Amino acid sequence: MSKPWTKTRKRAISSLITLGFLVVVLLVMNVLIQLGLVNAGVVDMLKFIGINIIAAVSLNMVSGMMGQLVLGHAGFMLVGAYAAAMFTNAVGWPLTASLTPALIIGGLLAAIIGFLIGIPALRLRGDYLAIITLGFGEIIRVIANSLTITNGAKGYYGFPTFSTRQDPATLFNFIFVIAAFVVFFSYTFGTSRHGRAVIAIREDEIAAESSGIRTTYYKLLTFTLSAFFAGVAGGLLAHQLGIIDPSNYGFSKSVEILMMVVLGGMGSITGSVVSASVLTFLPEVLRGFANYRMLIYSVLLICVMLFRPKGLFGRAELRVIKPYEWLRDRHRAKKAQKTGGGGS
Amino acid sequence: MxxxxxxxxxxxxxxxxxxxxxxxxxxxxxxxxxxxxxxxxxxxxxxxxxxxxxxxxxxxxxxxxxxxxxxxxxxxxxxxxMARTFQNIRLFKDMSVIDNVKTAMNNQLDYTMLSGVFRGPGYRKEERAVSRRAHDLLDVMGLDAQADEYARNLPYGQQRKLEIARALASNxxxxxxxxxxxxxxxxxxxxxxxxxxxxxxxxxxxxxxxxxxxxxxxxxxxxxxxxxxxxxxxxxxxxxxxxxxxxxxxxxxxxxxxxxxxx
The missing domain is CATH 3.40.50.300 (P-loop containing nucleotide triphosphate hydrolases)
Incomplete structure (x- = not known):
């Protein structure tokens, strides 16, 4: 009977360590930013990493956990970007107050669009779903490009933003907390009854339906959730850049995010986090080799796919409990050695 | 009759x-x-x-x-x-043995998605119950020792058994x-x-x-x-x-x- 107890305890310790770790990182980062020890460029990079983590982890719910190939994720980001930017622009409150409702509105609008697209799209599987979501993503972009309220191809701008020079910390904090929440959400979702149903759909749709899983319902639910978080990521990106250019939210952006999911390992949340970080960081580092940048990038991708076809992490997760256990065991071993030594 | x-x-x-x-x-x-x-x-x-x-x-x-x-x-x-097994085994291979069974018990659970995400009381109570029932069922089928194993790692005969267990899970x-x-x-x-x-x-x-x-x-x-x-x-x-x-x-x-x- 002791087994389930230790399991719960292990989980509790694990969550506490994770939470503590995140709080410490957030505090340290804020102190460093306030002291001016990290420059604006680095903070910007961290913000982009955070936004890409949100986008990748949300796509991982559909493509990794549920196994449905989606190529229109950037379209949902674009919807969220417009909705959030138009909201902060319209209400004219200080951005610290208006950003949260703006992101929720952006997410909700993206979720509604996702839901509507999902109804016909999720009847299809594999390549067909990929193509139809690709089509819808492009439709969203083209519409945005031609409407007047979005200011067309010139891009939508003039909405409030945080100045990177004067206030680099606030938006960073928003992105950090939201990214942590999305990771938390997708992990606990994945380990609830809903997550089991979703993973079962990936594993074998026919068997899942025969086991009583309402596959259409769960597909639509996950797709909508994923669109919601993509919308939030879009809203954050808009307020980071200060301009929404529809051409930045096209097919190549969708592929970029899908790449992060695939590279990290389909279904692995921490895999998505790590590869979103690396793939945001890498192009910047390679900027020095301007001409060869995309070449090096592609070669790296090919290498990963050749040597780790299931992605860096496969379906495994990084767990903070591991180093904790390692430290604890080492500590115990030392203690045992000491007492053993004293006895002899 | x-x-x-x-x-x-x-x-x-x-x-x-x-x-x-x-x-x-x-x-x-x-x-x-x-x-x-x-x-x-x-x-x-x-x-x-x-x-x-x-x-x-x-x-x-x-x-x-x-x-x-x-x-x-x-x-x-x-x-x-109505429950079935398949001619060519169709397990949820990358899920644990016990999760295969729990998945088929989904209809007997009704905590909401938010309760699941935020680990509410409904989640905790129902997950405890479903875990117990899944273990009982695996025990009856002689698979309880493999509960945390991935389904794909089971030998062929046990995979067939697990398919029956999963079918039974939906009552x-x-x-x-x-x-x-x-x-x-x-x-x-x-x-x-x-x-x-x-x-x-x-x-x-x-x-x-x-x-x-x-x-x-x-x-x-x-x-x-x-x-x-x-x-x-x-x-x-x-x-x-x-x-x-x-x-x-x-x-x-x-x-x-x-x-x-x-x-």
Missing amino acids: RPIVLEVEDLSVYFGGLRAVEAVSFYIKKGQIVGLIGPNGAGKTTIFNLLTGVYAPTRGAIYLDEKSILKKKTWQRSQMG PRVLLLDEPAAGMNPTETAELLQTIRMVRDRFDLSVLLIEHDMSFVMDICEYIFVLDYGRIIAAGEPEDVRNNPQVIEAYLGGEALGADDDA
């Missing part, structure tokens, strides 16, 4: 010009183990797919506990008590087994025979099974239907079917059915 659990009336399905199943009628009584046999391509698995709603029939009716289930979707039929009234003994050696087949009987008694259900292993079918089934070219050509108790000349003709092309057993 035992009540009728599953009844099929005049069931037909055509795929273009192919009459895969033609005017099939049969019924299964409570607690019965019934066999569905026939040569390859006779339409046995197609009947399973019709019963579980994977295909829609061209004509005919299906009643589960006297209620028509024709309009119901596959997952609704599972909820109403079925009727269990459809598609070639449960395929690829098993005689020892495993004998064990499977015990398992199916135990499951029938313990979970109070009826079993319809497709199988090519004739001695197995003759041993376990109380009643047998023989299918050929989509039609039922014979039905009866094992002895009658075994000696039915039409069956012998269709099935073995002249040789006596189950001749090996008699020897």
